[in-house]
Amino acid sequence: MTTTTPAVKAAKEIAAWTNTLGTDIDKFAAQTAALWTNGPSPLKVSPRDITALESMSKEFLGEHSFAVGAGVIFSAEAIENPDGVLEWWTARTQGIEKLEFDLTPGGERFYDYQNMPFFTSASRTGERSMWGPYVDYLGLDEYILTYTAPIQVGGKFAGVAGCDIRIRKLEEIFMPALRAIPGDAALINDSRRVVVGNSGAYLVGERIRYIPKDKQLFPIEAPHLGLSLLSSR
Amino acid sequence: MESFLASTTAFQAQVYRALPETERSEAIVNRISKAIALGLLKVGERLPPETALSEMFGVAPSTLREALSDLRDQGIVATRRGRSGGTFVVKQPFTSADVIKKWFQDTSIAEIRDVGDEHAAIAAATVRLACERAEPHEINRLLELARGVVMTDKSELQARADSRFHIELAVLAQSPRLTNAEIRLQAETVQALWAPESLTRNPEQVAAEHLALARAIANDAPEDAQQLVLEHIRHDVHHLVDAKLSLGYPTDQQERP
Numbered sequence: 001m002t003t004t005t006p007a008v009k010a011a012k013e014i015a016a017w018t019n020t021l022g023t024d025i026d027k028f029a030a031q032t033a034a035l036w037t038n039g040p041s042p043l044k045v046s047p048r049d050i051t052a053l054e055s056m057s058k059e060f061l062g063e064h065s066f067a068v069g070a071g072v073i074f075s076a077e078a079i080e081n082p083d084g085v086l087e088w089w090t091a092r093t094q095g096i097e098k099l100e101f102d103l104t105p106g107g108e109r110f111y112d113y114q115n116m117p118f119f120t121s122a123s124r125t126g127e128r129s130m131w132g133p134y135v136d137y138l139g140l141d142e143y144i145l146t147y148t149a150p151i152q153v154g155g156k157f158a159g160v161a162g163c164d165i166r167i168r169k170l171e172e173i174f175m176p177a178l179r180a181i182p183g184d185a186a187l188i189n190d191s192r193r194v195v196v197g198n199s200g201a202y203l204v205g206e207r208i209r210y211i212p213k214d215k216q217l218f219p220i221e222a223p224h225l226g227l228s229l230l231s232s233r
Numbered sequence: 234m235e236s237f238l239a240s241t242t243a244f245q246a247q248v249y250r251a252l253p254e255t256e257r258s259e260a261i262v263n264r265i266s267k268a269i270a271l272g273l274l275k276v277g278e279r280l281p282p283e284t285a286l287s288e289m290f291g292v293a294p295s296t297l298r299e300a301l302s303d304l305r306d307q308g309i310v311a312t313r314r315g316r317s318g319g320t321f322v323v324k325q326p327f328t329s330a331d332v333i334k335k336w337f338q339d340t341s342i343a344e345i346r347d348v349g350d351e352h353a354a355i356a357a358a359t360v361r362l363a364c365e366r367a368e369p370h371e372i373n374r375l376l377e378l379a380r381g382v383v384m385t386d387k388s389e390l391q392a393r394a395d396s397r398f399h400i401e402l403a404v405l406a407q408s409p410r411l412t413n414a415e416i417r418l419q420a421e422t423v424q425a426l427w428a429p430e431s432l433t434r435n436p437e438q439v440a441a442e443h444l445a446l447a448r449a450i451a452n453d454a455p456e457d458a459q460q461l462v463l464e465h466i467r468h469d470v471h472h473l474v475d476a477k478l479s480l481g482y483p484t485d486q487q488e489r490p
Contacts (some may be wrong), residue, residue, distance in 0.1 A: 004417055100278060108276065117370070137403045143409045191368050205407035207366055 004044045007185065007231040010177040011218045014187060014229065017173065018222040021064070021147065021163075022128050028060050029149040029161035032072050042080040043158060046213050050087060056097050057089040060163065066173060067091070069099065069140055069164035072151065073113050075123065078158040086113060090140060090164075099139060111138045122150040122160045127224040129160075133195060133205055143167045143205075144196065167204055172195050183232050188217075190226025202230065254296050261290055261300035267420040268308060269322055270389075271396055280320045301388065325389075333428040337361060337477045348468035352418045353463055356399070361408035362457040363450050372451040375401055379396035379410065382436040391436055392427035395419075398443050402462075405450070426469060433475035442468070 022048035035052055036043045053072055060070045071088035077087060086103065089096045091182025101111040113119055148162030178185055178198035186202035187195045192209075194202045202208070208230060211217060220227035269273045280286060285295040301320060304310045304407075311323045378401050381394030396419035403412040425431055442465045449458035 100275070102275060109273075112374075133407065135409055137400065137404045137412060143407075174456075181343060193366070205366055227304075 005233060006181045007218055007229060007233065010181050010185070010231075011220050011229045013177040014174060014227070015115075015221040018220065018225065018227065022149070022222065022225075023147040024060075024064065025128065025147060025162055028070070028163075029072075029151045031056055032161050033151045033153050033158065036158075038155075039218065041154060041156070042078055043074070043153060044080045045074070045085075052145060053087045054089065054096075054098070057087070061089065061091045061096055061190045063090075064163065066145065066165055066169045067163040068142065068166050068169070069162035070162070072159055072161045073119060073148075074151075075157060076114060078153070078156070082191065086111070088139070109138050116146075118146045118162065119160055122148050123157055125224060126152070126157060127152050130189065130227070131191070132224045133193065136164070140164060142185050169196075171204070185229060185231035186217075187220070188228055188230055194228070234319045254293070254299075255288075258296050258300040258303065261292070261297065264301050265304060266307075269325060270424060271393065271416065273422055273444045274322050275356075276322050278322050280322070282319065282425065298480065300443065301437050303322070307384050313377050315467075325417070330428075332353050333425055333481055335432045336425050337431070337473075337480045340477070342474055342477065346470060348418065348421055349466055349473075351471075352422075353466050355414045355418065356462045356466055359406045359411050359415065360387065360446065360450060360462045361455045362408065362411070364453050364455040364458055366407045367405040367450055370406055372447065375405065375447045376444065379447045380440050381484075382443070383440045387435075388427045388429055389424075391434075392423045395427065396423045402446075403451075422469070425473060425476070428482065432472065432479055434472060442487065447460065 012102035032053060035049050057070045057072075061067055064070070068231075069088055069090045071086075073088065074085050076085060077083075082103075086099075086101050088099045090099055101113070102109040103113075104110060105112075116131070118129050121127075121131070128147070128149045130145065130147045133143055134145075136142055136144050136146075142164075144164045144166055146162055146164050148160040151158045151161055174187055174196045175198070176186065178196060181198060184197070184199045184201035186197035186208075188202075188208055189195050192205050192207055194206045194208065197203060211230065214232050215230055216233065218229040218231060220229060262321070265280075267275070269276075274280075281289070283294065283301070287294045291295060301310065305312065308324050309322065310320050312318070312320045365430060375398075378394070378398045381398060382391045384394065385391055396416075400415050401414060401417055403415040406412075427434060442461065446458060446461045448464065449461055
């Protein structure tokens with residue numbers, strides 16, 4: 001007979017939540033891609049498309065109240081005009097607001113999105129990707145995590161769609177599962193950085209340099225994200 | 234009735250002194266001008282609506298309107314009516330030679346040292362955490378920003394590149410609070426550091442110090458990184474003090490025609 005340990009149970013709960021959101025982000029990406037089905041390549045982003053992207057982002061934010069930002073980022077090669085390359089929206093108390101980014105290379109607050117890990121990774125692998133926790137100094141100016149899925153148009157990578165979640169919100173979401181684990185445990189990301197820990201032993205943002213002898217890594221079954229749970233058995 | 238004033242020290246009296254509305258309006262003008270100068274608010278960007286602004290600053294609507302009117306008079310913001318209206322940033326505030334000179338005159342050496350002390354405390358912790366928390370691929374960006382000050386010969390761009398590097402250290406430390414503290418500290422001194430009215434600063438030297446610090450972080454050497462950042466800040470403080478003395482206390486030679 002096999003018994004499910006609290007760590008395994010927590011890993012499953014975290015995976016389920018993450019995969020549900022991942023499916024929604026895939027749908028969001030597919031919905032945006034549908035704007036250009038059978039269109040020319042490179043894509044042309046018209047003002048009407050931007051309005052459509054705004055209402056899709058608004059809908060996504062409305063359905064996922066824990067997300068603080070959502071939108072799309074296009075690959076510069078995939079679109080014809082420089083407008084509409086970064087359509088990212090943030091939830092405000094009333095409605096949503098478009099985030100303005102400095103897209104001039106060498107600019108003071110240049111937002112080098114094509115080198116942001118959540119962009120490069122989705123572009124390289126064609127799969128979902130997650131990046132964070134990070135201080136989004138040039139974007140939302142918040143401590144966040146970004147979760148994206150690639151936008152495929154005509155079988156080609158065109159950009160990413162995704163959302164931002166405040167770390168403090170993620171903490172509320174994952175803490176119940178983590179607190180159910182006896183002893184120190186933490187959800188850690190692909191680069192072994194703590195996303196949420198269940199005690200002061202593992203603080204968000206810290207990197208786990210080595211795995212203590214009494215602990216092990218339980219993979220979180222959320223494909224391509226590289227999440228794992230550090231816990232004793 | 235017992236007088237509370239009598240039982241408070243001079244320092245405490247400072248704490249409890251009333252905040253005049255004009256001072257608050259000036260503080261808002263300062264805050265917004267500095268944010269633009271540091272690149273936190275960009276030209277073309279729209280400020281939040283007036284009601285939201287007065288709520289965020291915690292001032293009366295009339296005080297806020299006074300501040301905005303002052304910013305408009307200086308040509309820093311413009312207000313447009315209509316559907317896509319609002320108050321927009323239209324110009325980089327021009328930190329005039331007079332403003333820089335006044336800063337040097339009004340700021341005592343003790344105050345300059347004290348800003349340096351706070352910066353040293355913040356930066357020492359920041360670089361140690363950056364060593365622990367930065368990932369290898371994040372280092373490339375830091376190395377790039379480290380050279381920023383030699384990529385231009387305009388002093389205001391050098392000032393921004395300098396502050397940008399220091400803010401990035403706090404970003405690598407994964408700390409929103411340290412990032413905010415660094416932004417505040419940069420806003421206080423970076424323009425004075427690079428202004429032509431201050432003594433000429435050697436950008437090559439500054440870039441070399443930034444690079445050495447970035448490499449220490451890349452090598453995960455917290456002791457070296459801390460020592461380097463403390464020396465770097467000490468150089469900044471010495472520069473500001475020298476600049477102040479050269480402006481405020483002219484040498485005999487300079488005074489003679």
